[in-house]
Amino acid sequence: MLATIVDTQALLKTIAAAFIAGVGVTMIFSLxxxxxxxxxDMARDGRPAAAIAFGAVGIAALxxxxxxxxxxxxxxxxx
Amino acid sequence: xxxxxxLVIVVATALAFDFTNGFHDTANVVATSIxxxxxxxxxxxxxxxxxNFAGAFISLAVAATVAADVVSADAITPTxxxxxxxxxxxxxxxTWYFGLPSSSSHALIGGVVGSAFAAAGPxxxxxxxxxxxxxxxxxxxxxxxxxxxxLAILVCYRVIGRLRPGHVGRGYRLGQVVSGGLLAxxxxxxxxQKTMGVITLALIxxxxxxxxxxxxxxxxxxxASAIALGTYSGGWRIxxxxxxxxxxxxxAQGFSASGAGAAVILASSHYxxxxxxTQVISGGVMGAGAGKRISAVRWGVAGNIVAAWLMTIxxxxxxxxxxxxxxxxFGTGAAGTIIVSAAALALVxxxxxxxxxxxxxxxxx
Numbered sequence: 001m002l003a004t005i006v007d008t009q010a011l012l013k014t015i016a017a018a019f020i021a022g023v024g025v026t027m028i029f030s031l032x033x034x035x036x037x038x039x040x041d042m043a044r045d046g047r048p049a050a051a052i053a054f055g056a057v058g059i060a061a062l063x064x065x066x067x068x069x070x071x072x073x074x075x076x077x078x079x
Numbered sequence: 080x081x082x083x084x085x086l087v088i089v090v091a092t093a094l095a096f097d098f099t100n101g102f103h104d105t106a107n108v109v110a111t112s113i114x115x116x117x118x119x120x121x122x123x124x125x126x127x128x129x130x131n132f133a134g135a136f137i138s139l140a141v142a143a144t145v146a147a148d149v150v151s152a153d154a155i156t157p158t159x160x161x162x163x164x165x166x167x168x169x170x171x172x173x174t175w176y177f178g179l180p181s182s183s184s185h186a187l188i189g190g191v192v193g194s195a196f197a198a199a200g201p202x203x204x205x206x207x208x209x210x211x212x213x214x215x216x217x218x219x220x221x222x223x224x225x226x227x228x229x230l231a232i233l234v235c236y237r238v239i240g241r242l243r244p245g246h247v248g249r250g251y252r253l254g255q256v257v258s259g260g261l262l263a264x265x266x267x268x269x270x271x272q273k274t275m276g277v278i279t280l281a282l283i284x285x286x287x288x289x290x291x292x293x294x295x296x297x298x299x300x301x302x303a304s305a306i307a308l309g310t311y312s313g314g315w316r317i318x319x320x321x322x323x324x325x326x327x328x329x330x331a332q333g334f335s336a337s338g339a340g341a342a343v344i345l346a347s348s349h350y351x352x353x354x355x356x357t358q359v360i361s362g363g364v365m366g367a368g369a370g371k372r373i374s375a376v377r378w379g380v381a382g383n384i385v386a387a388w389l390m391t392i393x394x395x396x397x398x399x400x401x402x403x404x405x406x407x408x409f410g411t412g413a414a415g416t417i418i419v420s421a422a423a424l425a426l427v428x429x430x431x432x433x434x435x436x437x438x439x440x441x442x443x444x
Contacts, residue, residue: 014350017350022346023234036250076348
């Protein structure tokens, strides 16, 4: 009865996307903070290779987070 | 002439609802940012107001048919819309008075359902629509947001566990500015359009616009302005509840709650399963608290919020039905709407005056 009233497909997709996007974006942004923070620490400790590696992680994560925000705005404009 | 007077009152009431919507729901967007000091209070509400205004112009697919899935189109008259709006405004102000976040959309739906029921009886209510479009999402939204918020904060702590608090705090505060901005845009897009739709519906019912017409520019601009002004006015009581009374937030929790909230709202928009912004953010805040430590959540405050959610639709419906009944006592002309709107204005002024005398919370300078 309820299944005929509720669009269960849309509901399940919404729940799955909410988990992937919510947890995914939080993790990506946390990685960006981790990368930036470790980059500063490693550079100060005179470990350039590690600093570059963490810097790259930070930049990649920041770009991914920026992409997620852009996708969010596109979703809003297209609904 | 009588119809035009009713139309003007309906338009003014719809804009008043839009103002209370912005005023009431500001907390959803800014509470976490203010609480973690990501932004100064006044700057945060100004930022949210600007993005709410912009959001109203982003997409003009009229979400206005807020009541179309739950009430039979034949039952919709300007007086029904007016009474429904009064029900929604009243409930928004009652929950603001007590500092409780509740869904403005549910209040509007409840108000219109109640007034349509009073006008045309139970046949006017589309039961499937009420269950499928309102009740099920109302149960799903807070549970999903709670789970996502809880999982998100666990991931945050796992990733940044041993980092220096200074770097971490600055990073998450910056993230909150962006995720709060997304929330404000989404809120403007969703909620300002509901008001645009209500006004457009009234204009069509009055014969001012043709059937199926899009909202005129003055409707779009006035709805966007009303929600932005309401947002800028800031519902500080609800901001305090959301920002500090449910949990004491650190920047990571603030980001998890607002980031997870924005993701849940946008995911639901994408799949056409719209969820209440208020319920999503409240659930996200509770989840971000419980993910850190179950006892970090003040469950008494959370219980009051859930009680307000449960009461929103029936309470707004009861007020909407009563308003319709009182309006019709004065006949089918404009007299009823004029008298009821004057009485509503007086009640609102009294409520504000009482609250100001009692000392409404104000933002830090």
